[in-house]
Amino acid sequence: MSPAKIRTSEELVDYAATLDCIHCGLCLETCPTYQLTGVETSSPRGRIHLMRAVAENNLVPDDAYRDEMEFCLVCRHCESVCPAGVRMGEMMSVARDSMHEDAPRSLGVRLARWLGFRVLLPNRAALRISGSLLRFAQKSGLLRWLAEHSPVAREQFAALAALPTVAPANLRRMLPARSPAIGSHSSSQTSVVSMFEGCVMPELYSQVNRATETVLTRLGAEVCTNPAAVCCGALHAHNGDLAGARSLAQKLINAYEPRESTEDSASTPIVVNSAGCSAHMKELAHLFDSADPWHARAEALAKRIVDFSEYVAPRLAEEQPDLRLDLSAPITWDNPCHLCHGQSIREQPLDILRSIDFGSNAFVELEGSESCCGSAGIYSALRPQDSADILDPKLDALKDSGAKLLITSNPGCQMQWQSGIRRRGLDVEVKHLAEVLDDALSRSVPESELDANERGE
Ligand code: SF4
Ligand code: SF4
Missing domain, CATH: 3.40.50 (Rossmann fold)
Incomplete structure (x- = not known):
């Protein structure tokens, strides 16, 4: 077995990338964790300062450092406003990689990471079996019981209990x-x-x-x-x-x-x-x-x-189908961070929604629709309280908007919204953009153009 590579302090972070920051502070107000704490170290600028201090041997990466790195949602909102082109997503990947390789982790954490990252996610058969086990645990009430009574990992079982109801196997094909x-x-x-x-x-x-x-x-x-x-x-x-x-x-x-x-x-x-x-x-x-x-x-x-x-947006614009979807209440759109900040995609989803006639029910703006909902991959499972605190102002905005249908386009965001809406007792449905467009298109395609499968024959 070859010995583990000892990293230099500069290799613990992406040192060259940290030097891009010009300390202007334009990113501070966009950062959900800074908004939560008001503390500089929980801001993009503060985190970059910490990384640089590690690289320059002015800071030993301790628990406080690791906590600030893990507190970040990697939402990349800071990247959208940064005049220096700072790439927080990439920097955070490097910083976290060295943290997990070099820091001592409990056996439970290492086992959970190995099972999740190396066994489950890359393996379709394991995912299929897990889907069936999760459905059983949901239907039998086992998951709810574990979320309330388990002596260990109760918060993580609660996060699993908040997952959407798994459909029967014939619908999961x-x-x-x-x-x-x-x-x-x-x-x-x-x-x-x-x-x-x-x-x-x-x-x-x-x-x-x-x-x-x-x-x-x-x-x-x-x-x-x-x-x-x-x-x-x-x-x-x-x-x-x-x-x-x-x-x-x-x-x-x-x-x-x-x-x-x-x-x-x-x-x-x-x-x-x-x-x-x-x-x-x-x-x-x-x-x-x-x-x-x-x-x-x-x-x-x-x-x-x-x-x-x-x-889809340019094809809809060219095809111009007559799209109608009469809903009983207003709708709104929440742009996933990795769509607007990660890919600068802002207009296309709105163009798709504008192409649908929603009848008398207007599209309403959601205040802060480009700020993170707190889902952030597995963040909501790892830091459930922070994740809920970050979603809270967005739930207030949703309630104020009067919308009864929230549309987004990322599974993590869908789950986060659904669990927050349930927690608050709001009467709002959450759908993916594709589901809404599918509904509208299915009402516009003539029956004669549907094949036998589509008609359920
Ligand atoms: S990625 Fe998001 S949470 Fe992390 S520093 Fe940037 S704005 Fe803050
Ligand atoms: S906006 Fe960019 S350059 Fe300015 S402080 Fe934030 S990360 Fe640094």
């Missing part, structure tokens, strides 16, 4: 390998796309994947899925497991690289309906040194990644 386009479209609208199904999406939000596939086919795309593509590794990269993130990136690159046995060509777009995944997949090359051959292969894959809204 994976999408077909190939789904033809529905209806007639101009040739410019007919295309082949690959759709990334994700790791937890088929287990927790299978209806969102089905809606995404149906929307794409109704807009003239032939949709292919790739069973070899399971997890993109975003959760690993954000939570201090860069080795796991690299390994999953390599699997993803291999899965999507064009070869005769797959549907993928070098120009086939890969549509991703989870903002956290699309943001990470567009930046896969950052995981590899520029001299590493995987870097160029990751860049080639990243060029093909398109977020759902990015793919």
Whole structure:
């Protein structure tokens, strides 16, 4: 066994990146953790200062340092306003990776990380079994009992209990390998796309994947899925497991690289309906040194990644279907951090919503729709109180807006909103953008254009 590599203090963080910060403080008011505490060390500038102090040997990375790094949501809101182009997401990945490799962790934490990151997320069979076990624990009341009475990890069981109800196995099936386009479209609208199904999406939000596939086919795309593509590794990269993130990136690159046995060509777009995944997949090359051959292969894959809204908005604009969705109350949109701050995608989801006639029920703005909801991957499970405190002002804004349907486009945000809305006892439904558009499109596509499957024959 080779000895563990001893890192220099500069290697514990991305030292060169920390030097980009010019200390202007423009980021402070955007930072949810700074808003919560008002303490400089909980701000983007403060965290960069701490990282730099570690690199320059002025600070030993102690528990307080680690806590500030883990308090960050990696929401990247600071990146959107930073005049110096600071890349907090990348910096935090490096800082957390060294923390988890070098800091002593309890056996329980190491076991949970190994099970979650190395066994469960990369493995479709393990995900499928976990979906069934979770459904059993939900239906039997076991999860609720553990959340209330377990002598250990009660907060984590409570976080699991807040997950959406897992659908029966027949509704959690994976999408077909190939789904033809529905209806007639101009040739410019007919295309082949690959759709990334994700790791937890088929287990927790299978209806969102089905809606995404149906929307794409109704807009003239032939949709292919790739069973070899399971997890993109975003959760690993954000939570201090860069080795796991690299390994999953390599699997993803291999899965999507064009070869005769797959549907993928070098120009086939890969549509991703989870903002956290699309943001990470567009930046896969950052995981590899520029001299590493995987870097160029990751860049080639990243060029093909398109977020759902990015793919759909221009096609809707060209096709201009007559979309109506009469709802009984106003709707609103909450932009996931990794869509607006991670990918600068702001107008496309709004264009999609503007293309739907919601009748007398107006679209209402949600105050702070670009601020983090506190979901942040597994943050809501690791720091449930901080996560709930960050969501609280957003729940106030939602209540004030009067909306009864909140639309977003990331599974973590959907879960976080659903659990907060339940906790507050608000009467608001949460849906993915694809589900809303699917509803509207299904009312606009003539019956004659639907195939037998669509009509349920
Ligand atoms: S990523 Fe979000 S939580 Fe972290 S420092 Fe930036 S704004 Fe604050
Ligand atoms: S906005 Fe950017 S440059 Fe200014 S303090 Fe924040 S991180 Fe540093």
